[in-house]
Amino acid sequence: MVFWEGYVSDEVMGIFAPIVIYWLYGGFYQLLPPLDGYRLHTRKEEEEKNLLSLSKVVKGVLLQQLLQAAVAHALFLLTSTADESGITIQPSIPIQIVQIIIGMFVMDTWQYFMHRYMHQNKFLYRHVHSQHHRLVVPYAIGALYNHPLEGLLLDTIGGAIAFLTSGMTARTSVFFFSFATVKTVDDHCGLWLPGNIFHIFFQNNTAYHDIHHQLPGTKYNYSQPFFSIWDKILGTHMPYTLVKRPEGGFEARLVKD
Template sequence: MVFWEGYVSDETMGTFAPILVYWIYGGFYQLLPPLDNYRLHTRKEEDEKNVVPLPSVIKGVLVQQLFQAVVAELLFLLTSSNSTEVVVQPSITVQIVQIIIAMFVMDTWQYFVHRYMHQNKFLYRHIHSQHHRLVVPYAIGALYNHPLEGLLLDTFGGALSFLVSGMTARTAVYFFCFAVVKTVDDHCGLWLPGNIFHMFFQNNSAYHDIHHQLQGLKFNYSQPFFPIWDKLLGTYVPYRLLKRPEGGYEARLIKD
């Protein structure tokens, strides 16, 4: 029994809950005070290096989420049973295994598509460079991408994760909401004490910040969960967190 049962279908929740979670969690970061002592870049760097205004970022995210919602609805329509019978949910153990499989599938898809978008000059210049206009990432811009990239990288990657793992629509609600929270957190631009993602995931806000730096563009492609493919294929670069004298941190890559 879940709180939305009897009000909306699992399929509807699977489509719209991740979008709602994105704006709630991203908005939470956006409304925080400046927190200069925990920023990975100064506010001055954010103003000077980012070449796209906040309203354009919000508009870009909304466009991507529109495509995301349409594909999700079609996916659930094609995979859900036409029967009026109640879908039997698998055990918690099975759901956990399905989520782990989905995480691996999503990481694999996003790593190779993301890396190819950097290696192909045409795709980088006309598609992926839009995401890198935010040289200094912030939470609400986590899904600021070219619409085609959003479709290929996030939406298709999510659909593939759902299909390969065999999860139900209800399990998908939990998985996609978690994936959204993790993605937003990776782009938050903060190194907050006690952040649970920093404790359990090596792929975190500092790790991804390295990729957004000019000298790190060809490293740390992995997203959103684990740096497995970076480490296996030689695109992993470690970093060192340095405390800035004026407050905050700097993620500086370590190269041989």
């Protein structure tokens, strides 16, 4: 039993829950006070280095989410296992946990290799992936700001493959994709807040991804959104150290092996 049962279907929740959560969680960060003592970049850096307006970022994210919703709808139609009464038998909680873990590793694998290739292929980087890097100083609402082709190939198809490979149901996918959304937004929030559970339990976190957005780090730290395994295995892992700035806040500095 889940709280939405009897109100909306699992499929509808699977389509719209990640979108709503994106704007709620990203909006939460956007509405916070400046918190200069916890920022990885100063407000001045954000204003001077980022190459596009907030309104353009919002429009770009909404376009990607429209494509994401269309693919999710088609995916649920094709994989529905509901019986004649419209009920889908849900696996046990331990099996759902295993499916989510499988989905995390599959999504990480797909996104690592696609992300890395978009940096190595000069045409794809110049015409597609560079759009995301126009946010030199990342912020939460810009987490899914990409070229539409990148959004489709990297995020949407990557999520679809994780869903199909793991065998999760639409209901399980609500939790999986909602968690992936929160993690992705957090990785782009630009804040190093004390007690953030993602910073405690994941090496792939806000500072880790911030290194990738810095010019010297663009060939490193490709992994997203969960683990840093592929970076470490394939030699693209760039460690960092957090240094307290005299004027307040932190700076993530590269530490070359």
